[in-house]
Amino acid sequence: xxxxxxxxxxxxxxxxxxxxxxxxxxxxxxxxxxxxxxxxxxxxxxxxxxxxxxxxxxxxxxxxxxxxxxxxxxxxxxxxxxxxxxxxxxxxxxxxxxxxxxxxxxxxxxxxxxxxxxxxxxxxxxxxxxxxxxxxxxxxxxxxxxxxxxxxxxxxxxxxxxxxxxxxxxxxxxxxxxxxxxxxxxxxxxxxxxxxxxxxxxxxxxxxxxxxxxxxxxxxxxxxxxxxxxxxxxxxxxxxxxxxxxxxxxxxxxxxxxxxxxxxxxxxxxxxxxxxxxxxxxxxxxxxxxxxxxxxxxxxxxxxxxxxxxxxxxxxxxxxxxxxxxxxxxxxxxxxxxxxxxxxxxxxxxxxxxxxxxxx
Amino acid sequence: xxxxxxxxxxxxxxxxxxxxxxxxxxxxxxxxxxxxxxxxxxxxxxxxxxxxxxxxxxxxxxxxxxxxxxxxxxxxxxxxxxxxxxxxxxxxxxxxxxxxxxxxxxxxxxxxxxxxxxxxxxxxxxxxxxxxxxxxxxxxxxxxxxxxxxxxxxxxxxxxxxxxxxxxxxxxxxxxxxxxxxxxxxxxxxxxxxxxxxxxxxxxxxxxxxxxxxxxxxxxxxxxxxxxxxxxxxxxxxxxxxxxxxxxxxxxxxxxxxxxxxxxxxxxxxxxxxxxxxxxxxxxxxxxxxxxxxxxxxxxxxxxxxxxxxxxxxxxxxxxxxxxxxxxxxxxxxxxxxx
Numbered sequence: 001x002x003x004x005x006x007x008x009x010x011x012x013x014x015x016x017x018x019x020x021x022x023x024x025x026x027x028x029x030x031x032x033x034x035x036x037x038x039x040x041x042x043x044x045x046x047x048x049x050x051x052x053x054x055x056x057x058x059x060x061x062x063x064x065x066x067x068x069x070x071x072x073x074x075x076x077x078x079x080x081x082x083x084x085x086x087x088x089x090x091x092x093x094x095x096x097x098x099x100x101x102x103x104x105x106x107x108x109x110x111x112x113x114x115x116x117x118x119x120x121x122x123x124x125x126x127x128x129x130x131x132x133x134x135x136x137x138x139x140x141x142x143x144x145x146x147x148x149x150x151x152x153x154x155x156x157x158x159x160x161x162x163x164x165x166x167x168x169x170x171x172x173x174x175x176x177x178x179x180x181x182x183x184x185x186x187x188x189x190x191x192x193x194x195x196x197x198x199x200x201x202x203x204x205x206x207x208x209x210x211x212x213x214x215x216x217x218x219x220x221x222x223x224x225x226x227x228x229x230x231x232x233x234x235x236x237x238x239x240x241x242x243x244x245x246x247x248x249x250x251x252x253x254x255x256x257x258x259x260x261x262x263x264x265x266x267x268x269x270x271x272x273x274x275x276x277x278x279x280x281x282x283x284x285x286x287x288x289x290x291x292x293x294x295x296x297x298x299x300x301x302x303x304x305x306x307x308x309x310x311x312x313x314x315x316x317x318x319x320x321x322x323x324x325x326x327x328x329x330x331x332x333x334x335x336x337x338x339x340x341x342x343x344x345x346x347x348x349x350x351x352x353x354x355x356x357x358x359x360x
Numbered sequence: 361x362x363x364x365x366x367x368x369x370x371x372x373x374x375x376x377x378x379x380x381x382x383x384x385x386x387x388x389x390x391x392x393x394x395x396x397x398x399x400x401x402x403x404x405x406x407x408x409x410x411x412x413x414x415x416x417x418x419x420x421x422x423x424x425x426x427x428x429x430x431x432x433x434x435x436x437x438x439x440x441x442x443x444x445x446x447x448x449x450x451x452x453x454x455x456x457x458x459x460x461x462x463x464x465x466x467x468x469x470x471x472x473x474x475x476x477x478x479x480x481x482x483x484x485x486x487x488x489x490x491x492x493x494x495x496x497x498x499x500x501x502x503x504x505x506x507x508x509x510x511x512x513x514x515x516x517x518x519x520x521x522x523x524x525x526x527x528x529x530x531x532x533x534x535x536x537x538x539x540x541x542x543x544x545x546x547x548x549x550x551x552x553x554x555x556x557x558x559x560x561x562x563x564x565x566x567x568x569x570x571x572x573x574x575x576x577x578x579x580x581x582x583x584x585x586x587x588x589x590x591x592x593x594x595x596x597x598x599x600x601x602x603x604x605x606x607x608x609x610x611x612x613x614x615x616x617x618x619x620x621x622x623x624x625x626x627x628x629x630x631x632x633x634x635x636x637x638x639x640x641x642x643x644x645x646x647x648x649x650x651x652x653x654x655x656x657x658x659x660x661x662x663x664x665x666x667x668x669x670x671x672x673x674x675x676x677x678x679x680x681x682x683x684x685x686x687x688x689x690x691x692x693x694x695x696x697x698x699x
Contacts, residue, residue: 031656033590051655052592061593062623135414135505250422250448255596257654271621284621287594292612306448339654341440341596343412343419358413359507 001166001209002187004156009163013040015179016086020123023057024088025050034087043088048133049333053263054094055101057087058118061260063283065114065270070278079280080117086175088125093139093333095126095151097263103325104266114283123175126152128216136334138347140224144331147216157212164190164212224332227350227358233322236315236353244352249310251342256287258313258345261335267293288312314349386487386553387434390459393485393552395429397457403483404454407442408432415509415519416495420445434459434553436511439492439534441648443467443602446477455481459552461489463536465545466644467602469682474642476605486548488556491529491537494651498532501525535660536647538562568658569665588628590655597649597659603639610634632662640666641688645680 004012016022017038024043026035032047034054064079098119105115129137129146139145149155153172157164165187167173179185191208259265269286273279286293289309295301303309321329336345351358394406410421410431418438422445423429441464449456460468468484471477493516498506508519516527530538543556575583598604598611611619611631619631636659645667649659670679674687 028586028590029656029658031590033655052590062621131503134503135499247422250445251420253444253596253599253652255599255652256592256594257596257652260592260594261654269621273620273622282622284623285593286621290595290612335654337413341600341652343417348413359505 001157001164001190001206001212003190004163004165004185004187006158006161006163008185009045010040011185012179013037013043013088015185016040016088016125016175019175019178020084020086022086022088034089045089047089048129048131048137049091049093049335050089051261051335051339053097053261053333053335054087054090055097055263055266057085057122058098058115059101059105059266059268059285061285063114065281065283068272068279068281070274078113080113081121083121085118085122086125087122089127090124090152091127091129091333092144092146092148092150093137093331094263095124096139096142096144096148096331097333098124099151100264100325100327100329100331101266103327107325123153123171124151125172125175126155128155128157129219130158132219132221133334133338134222136223136337136347137221137332138224138227138334138337139332140221141227141229141332141347141350142224142328142330145217146219146221147213157216159212162188164209166209166213221332223334223337223347223358226356227332227347227354229318229328229350229354232350232354233319233328236319239353240311240315245311246307248344248349248352249306252289252306252310252344253342254289254291254306254309255341256289257339257341258336259287259289260285261339263331263333263335264317264329288316310344314346314353317346318350318353384434387432390434390485390487390552391429391432393550394423394432394457395426397483398423398429399426402455403457404452405449406432406457406459406485407445408459409434409438409440409442412437414505414507416493416498416506432459434487436491436493436509436516437495438489439495439651441467441600441602441646443471443477444600444605446471446482447605450477455483457483457485459485459487460545460548461487461492462540462542462545463644463646465548466680466682467646467648470602470642470644471605473682474603474605483550484545484548485550485552486545487552488544488554489537489540490543490556491533491540493529493532494534496651498527501527534647534651536645539564539645564664564667566664566668568661569668572661572665584629585625587657588625588632591623591628591632591657592655593623593628593631594654596652596654597657598635600648600652601635601639602644602646602648603642604635632657632659636662636666637688639663641670641676641679641686642682643667643680644682 022037023034024037025032025047026037026042027044032044032050033052034050037043066079067077069075105112126149132146149168153169154176155166155168167176267286267288268283270281270283272281294303303312317329330346337347347358397403398406406423408421408423409418411433412419416437418433420440420442421431423432442458443464446456472479502520504520504522506518506520510517511529514529516529516532518525539561541561543558572580572583611634620627643663647660653659667679670676670687676684676687678684
């Protein structure tokens with residue numbers, strides 16, 4: 001691990017922006033969102049997590065899959081993104097979410113070309129969480145921590161006046177080489193005498209970096225520590241008919257906030273938009289919370305009421321997905337916890353199902 | 361610690377988490393009355409509020425059994441309007457009780473006026489309300505969860521693990537509360553709690569509309585492009601809206617597809633403008649759409665702009681009142697523009 005001075009952060013971001021299309025957290029009308037930026041000035045560093053998750057960089061809400069031409073010149077042209085992108089500031093929960101979505105889009109017999117292409121083109125610069133939100137963050141419930149770097153190409157660990165920079169992949173190294181190539185930004189060593197920080201005091205550079213990392217890996221996340229899921233998936237095998245689902249679902253508004261803010265929800269519908277001379281096939285987000293989500297031609301709806309739809313969302317994440325892929329489909333990012341208008345969120349439901357208190 | 365936090369007056373109690381905080385006197389009265397209504401079979405269900413995850417949050421609570429009434433709370437943070445839940449209760453026989461503040465009563469009346477809720481099957485329990493705090497605004501200031509909250513001498517007193525924080529209450533109220541003309545709901549079936557003293561309601565001066573108008577055409581376009589670009593199309597604004605009660609929403613119809621599933625800036629305009637015009641003259645000015653929007657789109661600016669037009673063009677003095685005439689939803693043979 002090496003050391004980036006905080007005062008050099010803007011210059012570092014400027015270099016990232018000149019190396020590739022840079023997407024980073026910005027504050028817009030008081031809301032933090034990932035946006036393409038052209039300079040380091042626009043980027044905010046004092047954020048918990050952008051309200052819209054990082055998934056949309058890889059799985060956009062509306063994606064053109066291909067264009068088609070009508071007969072007699074019938075043909076299909078795939079539409080493929082081709083821009084090298086750097087996503088800066090992605091948090092451990094969203095990194096974990098991308099790896100869960102890799103299971104879905106890349107893991108089986110079928111490889112999703114759109115998802116794969118965007119994953120290949122994007123270098124991920126992760127940011128460890130200095131200050132998780134105590135009322136909503138619960139990553140530790142699923143074994144993720146404020147310092148979990150899995151999936152990042154480069155991980156940054158804030159340490160007061162500086163940030164620890166850890167390169168995790170060759171792609172990350174290539175990006176860093178480009179950023180540092182003209183010498184305008186330089187990284188220092190952590191730990192040698194003179195480096196003023198608790199993490200850096202004493203010991204070799206490697207040791208000090210490890211200590212900083214360890215500190216993040218062990219950082220408490222109060223809500224998550226209380227909600228550790230353990231064997232919940234197994235317990236839920238027998239709770240499909242639990243009266244809880246009907247009870248809880250009564251307060252659901254039937255909106256899509258939870259699914260659309262969720263970094264792991266990935267349902268979509270495919271629709272053709274024909275124009276006069278050509279047309280496009282689109283893939284658009286859809287939500288299992290919408291009442292017409294499973295509506296069939298002929299009028300049958302296998303999930304006719306809020307009970308079935310609420311159960312589906314939570315059982316999918318806490319049981320079905322675990323059976324299929326061996327992992328929970330939630331990373332404790334806390335977006336649903338923060339934004340569900342009626343408190344029917346993942347933290348609440350886990351607490352209710354396990355009979356533990358969610359109050360922190 | 362809890363002892364430091366007292367109710368401002370009898371009207372607004374200190375809420376708390378179920379079983380931990382002191383429930384207000386009004387909360388106790390409510391729980392008792394609701395327990396009685398359920399036990400006596402006067403209602404088959406009661407819609408109220410239960411404690412949420414932190415002291416700043418409450419949750420809608422559907423009470424089905426008399427013993428469940430004990431979990432009801434009433435405090436400064438009871439923002440969500442419960443009227444819309446009545447649409448889920450149309451099939452089953454029997455009356456449903458619902459707790460209403462003045463603003464919620466307007467929502468109720470809207471649903472009744474639109475023939476979506478049968479007034480005879482609802483038992484309205486009114487509660488005087490001294491104003492509801494915007495929890496999101498408070499949370500933005502704090503890193504630690506609020507474990508206890510209340511009001512003292514006009515100040516919002518928030519207890520977190522590491523200390524007490526005081527905020528000027530009025531600055532953290534929901535905007536709708538500043539315009540509230542009568543804090544005590546009238547024409548209800550039952551009242552809980554004492555009358556709340558009215559305050560000088562701020563007149564609607566449409567400053568928020570003027571602010572956008574002043575941007576000029578290009579500035580306005582850029583402003584709304586940016587707001588709508590954040591829109592998730594999650595439909596929370598629609599689902600929470602008491603004026604949006606169509607059995608089938610035109611925005612979800614496949615044939616014809618008024619609103620393509622494609623999310624682009626122009627389609628977002630289509631979505632938001634369709635909705636704004638659909639509720640124009642029927643919007644009860646509750647602001648729930650804006651309150652629940654997860655990406656903070658200032659939807660009330662659209663609604664207010666139309667409200668202002670309706671006042672000026674049709675002389676409707678208080679278009680947010682469901683009793684007022686609805687110029688965009690009525691027909692008269694003596695219409696001067698009638699052909």
